[in-house]
Amino acid sequence: MTVETAVQDSVAEPVQLKAKDFKGKVDPDWCKGCGDFGVLNCLQKACADLGLRPHEILTVSGIGCSSNFPGYFNSYGMHTLHGRALAVATGAQLANHELTVLVTGGDGDGFGIGGNHFTHTARRNVDLTYLVMDNQIYGLTTGQVSPTSRLEMKTKSTPFGSVELPINPITAAIMNGATFVARGFSGDAKHLTLITKQAIEHKGFALIDIFSPCVTFNHDNDYPFFKPRVKKLEDEEHDPSDWKSACEKAMVWGDTIYTGLFFQKKGQPSLSELEPVLDEGGPLARRSLELSQDQSQMIIERMM
């Protein structure tokens, strides 16, 4: 085989990557048994199954245990400010709308500090996948009440039990205009991988709220709590185009807690599809700035 033939063959048949090819250079420092390991494994497998390549993906996070994710995942990555991952990801997605944009973080980062960005990213239908590792507590700061902690839950910051009602990320996302809203469980890898693939393939804002137990600081909502309760919506013949049914199913919390795809609205244009500047000419990041050598040099010097 000549070199030219080998090159042609490699162009015609790109190598199918495996989950291990999406392993980052740094090993996770999460506690043994943390639910975030399951989410990381599922995302790596989902990206391999979808035939994605690391240079086609950007992973953005805020602050928290789960927000260390970009370091553990092989793709472009940005570890940003507390609660600001969705805002940064929106800018990145508009700058290069050909990227597959993933946002990873926790319930405190996303629904507390970043709650405003959650609302606006959903209503703008930004084409990205938001994986929230929802452990119902602030883990990195050693166990304080979070926006999804259950009523009466005792934590370091609520020693007599929380007096605040938790938010419901599923109904909140639907009411804010999200076009793909799902819930997963890190203890069911096969199902979570399937949902993750569906979310990445969806054109528009996709939320997966994932029960990802904090085995160190939340002993109320742990694996033994979720395992007997989680039931897949797929087994209930739920219709994801029916938002009313989706909200009713999302409110169920007791002996049964649903996972799966609650709501999907197909065909709604995403922000980058509606933005007239992006109509022609490809991604902004690849367009010429049409600057002279002197102008480019001046900008570089100012920024360095």
Ligand code: SF4
């Ligand atoms: Fe996971 Fe909780 Fe440990 Fe953080 S503190 S790594 S969330 S188990």
